[in-house]
Amino acid sequence: MTVTVRDLRPEVPADVERFAHSRHLALPYVLWTPDGIRHRQDHTHPDAHYRSLVAEEDGETIGTAQVGMAYDSPEPGQGYLNVYVRPDRTRRGAGELLVRAAEEHLTSLGATKLFSWVLDEPGNRTFAERHGYRASRSAHFLRLDLVNGALQPLQDPPPGVELRTFADFADDPRPLFELDAETVSDEPSDVTAEFTEYETWVEETWKHPLLDRDLATVALVDGRPAAFSCAFTDRATRYSTAMTGTARAFRGRGLAKLAKNASLHRARAAGYREALTGNDTDNEPMLAINFWFGYEICATEVRHVRELG
Numbered sequence: 001m002t003v004t005v006r007d008l009r010p011e012v013p014a015d016v017e018r019f020a021h022s023r024h025l026a027l028p029y030v031l032w033t034p035d036g037i038r039h040r041q042d043h044t045h046p047d048a049h050y051r052s053l054v055a056e057e058d059g060e061t062i063g064t065a066q067v068g069m070a071y072d073s074p075e076p077g078q079g080y081l082n083v084y085v086r087p088d089r090t091r092r093g094a095g096e097l098l099v100r101a102a103e104e105h106l107t108s109l110g111a112t113k114l115f116s117w118v119l120d121e122p123g124n125r126t127f128a129e130r131h132g133y134r135a136s137r138s139a140h141f142l143r144l145d146l147v148n149g150a151l152q153p154l155q156d157p158p159p160g161v162e163l164r165t166f167a168d169f170a171d172d173p174r175p176l177f178e179l180d181a182e183t184v185s186d187e188p189s190d191v192t193a194e195f196t197e198y199e200t201w202v203e204e205t206w207k208h209p210l211l212d213r214d215l216a217t218v219a220l221v222d223g224r225p226a227a228f229s230c231a232f233t234d235r236a237t238r239y240s241t242a243m244t245g246t247a248r249a250f251r252g253r254g255l256a257k258l259a260k261n262a263s264l265h266r267a268r269a270a271g272y273r274e275a276l277t278g279n280d281t282d283n284e285p286m287l288a289i290n291f292w293f294g295y296e297i298c299a300t301e302v303r304h305v306r307e308l309g
Helices: 013-026 034-043 094-108 122-130 174-185 198-206 255-269 284-293
Strands: 003-007 051-057 060-069 078-085 113-119 134-145 161-165 217-221 224-233 238-246 274-280 296-307
Touching: 003 094, 013 034, 013 051, 013 060, 013 078, 034 051, 051 094, 060 094, 078 094, 113 122, 122 134, 122 296, 134 284, 161 255, 174 198, 174 224, 174 238, 217 255, 224 255, 238 255, 255 284, 274 284
Parallel strands: 078 113, 238 274
Antiparallel strands: 003 051, 051 060, 060 078, 113 296, 134 274, 134 296, 161 217, 217 224, 224 238
16 A cells, blocks of 8 residues: 655545545544635635645545745744644554655745644654654643533623624724734744735635634724634534734733633534634643633644754
């Protein structure tokens, strides 16, 4: 049996479904849907030179990789490759072939530093280190049971604060873009990101098929968007917080917690059974908030970096 690597065929529904299934088996703490995968393939900024790679054995997708350049970072030459092999199909050479194809693509684009998320398990970390990657920051995957878990009670917003949904900004989402851009720029990360193109944000985020505008929540202070909790769903049973943040001028007032709590309550009322989120391990304030909500750690990833040249 021979393993081969090729590009995902987004125009072939079965190919995208196999990609989503393989990713779900390898990383079940993230929402993987065919629509979401196609959207990222079709709408990622051209400067990212984004590719989705498939490792295939006898027609079966056993591994995947998402590869691209950090086009929205002020530091040039940074690339990423996130490689995942089905846990029941390891030791067939799929990971090796995916890494090789991804690195060849990125180095051809002039990448000088490569980043990769690796599940915090001995075999995965050894694999990354053997390929020249060193461990950097880490992040937890967290899960909250929306059926049997007890949500924090809803609280009335304080005077001057109003809770709205993303759907209320359908005619003009630019205020949400500005809020998202400010909070993302302050996120701790090895790769600094800057949202500067509104049209790109609309295509990549606002039009994302998993964005649930009825559940994503914004806290307004005197009519100005001050904090938000962005919700993605699979439109079935799973809800995920894609981003939660507060504008600098309004931090320390519990507004993000207020928005996220309201979103979680609406998600449970809508029939969603579990809530997922991610949290950098060194972002202790947000981790404390997620524990306050009742989230539990279900896995950890470690970002690895490789310097080239």
